[in-house]
Each structure stands twice: as structure tokens, then as C-alpha cells.
Amino acid sequence: MLFPVDEVVALGPILRSFPEFNRFYNEERQKRIGFIRWFRDFEMPDGFSAYANNLECAVHYGKSPMSLEDAHIVAHEIMHLIRHQENDLLEIRYRPEFFDLVFRLTNMLEDPIVELFLQKNYDFDLKISYLSAINYCRKCVKKETNDELSRLINGVDLANYMLRWRLIDDVAAQNEWSSYLGWYKNLRPHSYEIADQIVRLVWIHGGAYGAETIENQKKVVAAMINLYPQIRSIISI
Numbered sequence: 478m479l480f481p482v483d484e485v486v487a488l489g490p491i492l493r494s495f496p497e498f499n500r501f502y503n504e505e506r507q508k509r510i511g512f513i514r515w516f517r518d519f520e521m522p523d524g525f526s527a528y529a530n531n532l533e534c535a536v537h538y539g540k541s542p543m544s545l546e547d548a549h550i551v552a553h554e555i556m557h558l559i560r561h562q563e564n565d566l567l568e569i570r571y572r573p574e575f576f577d578l579v580f581r582l583t584n585m586l587e588d589p590i591v592e593l594f595l596q597k598n599y600d601f602d603l604k605i606s607y608l609s610a611i612n613y614c615r616k617c618v619k620k621e622t623n624d625e626l627s628r629l630i631n632g633v634d635l636a637n638y639m640l641r642w643r644l645i646d647d648v649a650a651q652n653e654w655s656s657y658l659g660w661y662k663n664l665r666p667h668s669y670e671i672a673d674q675i676v677r678l679v680w681i682h683g684g685a686y687g688a689e690t691i692e693n694q695k696k697v698v699a700a701m702i703n704l705y706p707q708i709r710s711i712i713s714i
């Protein structure tokens with residue numbers, strides 16, 4: 478069930494409570510993008526609190542944003558929309574049944590770039606949502622399957638977080654992350670290995686914090702297609 482919500486109503490509480498979000502709103506949301514559609518979605522997929530729909534210039538969210546973590550996530554989704562409108566992002570062609578892989582792949586390329594921007598310019602505390610993602614995953618992540626596509630999807634997701642965690646310089650949080658990685662590696666050795674390979678490709682063709690330009694993102698995806706021939710028939714750029 479989707480309910481359209483007025484932006485002022487949806488964002489009012491976080492605009493009033495968090496100066497970093499307020500500043501972000503005035504500098505980026507107001508200046509760089511026009512009308513955004515907001516939907517409260519009562520059937521959010523598991524593990525998601527919000528996501529951006531670039532084609533509809535919309536943000537879907539589960540519960541109303543209230544906390545600093547929510548404010549960070551909302552700013553993150555707005556940045557996806559802004560980057561999509563301004564940069565005409567990398568377009569990956571794919572067979573419709575592989576939407577999930579492509580959705581996660583696009584996020585893996587974009588998320589670390591967006592997060593670096595939010596931390597550097599607005600001082601958002603990224604580790605709050607990363608630590609809650611760890612908590613969530615510790616409860617939900619199951620043993621590895623034999624299915625190659627699932628392993629690849631899991632690897633892409635983990636690579637996304639490996640790149641994002643490079644932005645965190647808090648020792649206690651990093652210890653949590655290392656311990657989570659050890660646990661994950663034990664549970665899903667193949668997905669872990671794939672994540673590790675993908676991070677290396679991003680590093681080679683982009684940089685330590687991700688691949689920012691379309692050209693570099695293309696190189697990463699091309700290198701992935703080379704490395705995993707099974708996706709050659711599924712996606713192309």
C-alpha cells in the first residue's frame with residue numbers, strides 16, 4: 478500500500494531536529510532538484526527503510542523519518558535522485574528477471590559516492606545506520622546457497638558495505654565491523670570472496686572510496702562481466 482505524503486509533512490520532524498539535515502536540505506535539496514514525490518510504503522521490502530525511484534523522481538519510505546539515522550537515510554535517497562538527474566547515470570541494460578541484481582549493482586556503485594559526499598559536506602554520522610545494518614544482518618543473514626546468482630547478489634551487497642565502511646574512522650565501530658566480517662566469511666565464504674574481488678575492481682577502476690564518474694563505473698561493470706562470465710548474458714552496458 479502506497480500513500481502519497483506532502484514533503485513538508487514527511488520531512489518536518491527531521492528538518493526541525495537535525496542541523497546537518499537542515500543545512501543539507503537548504504543547500505542540496507532546494508537548489509539542485511525540483512519536485513520530489515514522497516510515498517509512505519507499508520510494504521517495504523525486508524531490510525529497507527527507504528529507497529529512491531529515479532524514473533519517478535520519488536522516495537518511498539517505511540516509517541516516518543524521526544531519528545538522526547532516518548535523516549541520514551532520507552538525505553542519501555535525495556542524493557540518488559539528484560545524481561540521477563544531473564549526471565545521467567550509468568545505464569545497465571538487463572533482462573527483467575534480473576532486476577534485483579542490477580538494482581543492487583547500481584547501489585553498490587552509487588552508495589559509497591553519496592556517503593562520502595554526505596560525510597564530507599554535512600558531517601552526517603554514517604556509522605549509526607551502518608551499525609544498525611550489522612545488527613539487522615546478524616539476525617537475518619542465512620547460510621550460503623549453491624545458486625551462483627544469489628552468491629553474486631550477496632557479494633555485490635557486501636562489497637557495497639565494505640566500500641562504505643572505509644569512510645568510518647571510529648575504532649569501536651570498526652571493531653564491530655571486523656567481527657561482523659569474520660562471522661559473515663564463515664557463513665558465506667563464496668559470497669565473501671566475490672565481495673572482496675569486486676572491491677578490488679572498484680579500487681582499480683575508481684578509487685579507494687568508489688567509482689565516481691560514469692566512465693569509471695562502466696569500467697567496473699565491464700571488469701565484472703569479464704570476471705563473472707555467467708552475467709554476460711544477463712546484463713550489458
Ligand SMILES: [Zn+2]
Nearest residue numbers: 553557584588
Ligand atoms: Zn543508496
